[in-house]
Amino acid sequence: MGSRPLRADAQRNRDLLLAxxxxxxxxxxxEAPLDDVARRAGVGNATMYRHFPTRSDLLAAVYADEVAQLCARADSLRSTEPPAEALHDWLRLFMDHITSKRDLALAVTDDSTLxxxxxxxMLDTASGLLDEAKRAGAVRADLDVRDLLTLIKGISLAATDRPQAERLLSLVNWT
Structure with a gap:
């Protein structure tokens, strides 16, 4: 038996809490106080705990939302840019995601399935973008999506700042 969709007001409160x-x-x-989250969302603590009974539940929901937004950006890039640029721009977004969401991802420790x-x-999203760029002849045919994501992750974690990450990324021979 699946869960029922939330009422409009409950969905609005959930969205406010996630944001x-x-x-x-x-x-x-x-580790910020959860009271600050409820206050910033403009809802009471009881509403927050009804949606997210534990800090871990809230952290997982926030990170899941961040991943969904990252993956959804691929669709907008596909519709506005040529395949190679869509891939490169999404990989930059992925790089930003790794550097800015790392603590959030590490805080979600309860569920390896998540x-x-x-x-x-993220792998499926990158794979689709890479396949489109390959079909367009815009990137090397031997590029492997797992290698590419590992490379971007390595750059993201090793770079001391955004400009250095961009310089390192520019060294990659895509074509």
Whole structure:
């Protein structure tokens, strides 16, 4: 038996909580007081705990939302850019995601299935973009999506700042 869709007001409160939590965690870290999240969302603590009974539930929901947004950006890039540029721009977004969401991802420790689902979503998104760029003849045919994501992750974690990450990324021979 599947869960029922939320009422409109409940969905609005959930969305407000996710947006507020993303901002609070980005500003103050994943250990920020949950009262701050409820206050920023403009809802009471009881409403927050009804939607997210534990900090871990809230962290997982926020990160899942971040991954969904990252993957959804691929569709807008596909519709506005040639395949190689869509791939490159999404990989830059992926790089930004790794550097800015790392603490959030590491804070979600309760469920390895969730991590696997998120990795699969990002891998599938990157794979689709890479395949389109290959079909267009815009990137090397021997590029492997797992190698590409590992490379971007390595750059993201090794670079001291965004300009250095961009310089390192520019060294990659895509064609």
């Amino acid at each position: 507020a939590a993303a901002r609070v965690f980005a500003e103050r870290g994943t 991590h696997a689902d998120w990795h699969r979503s």
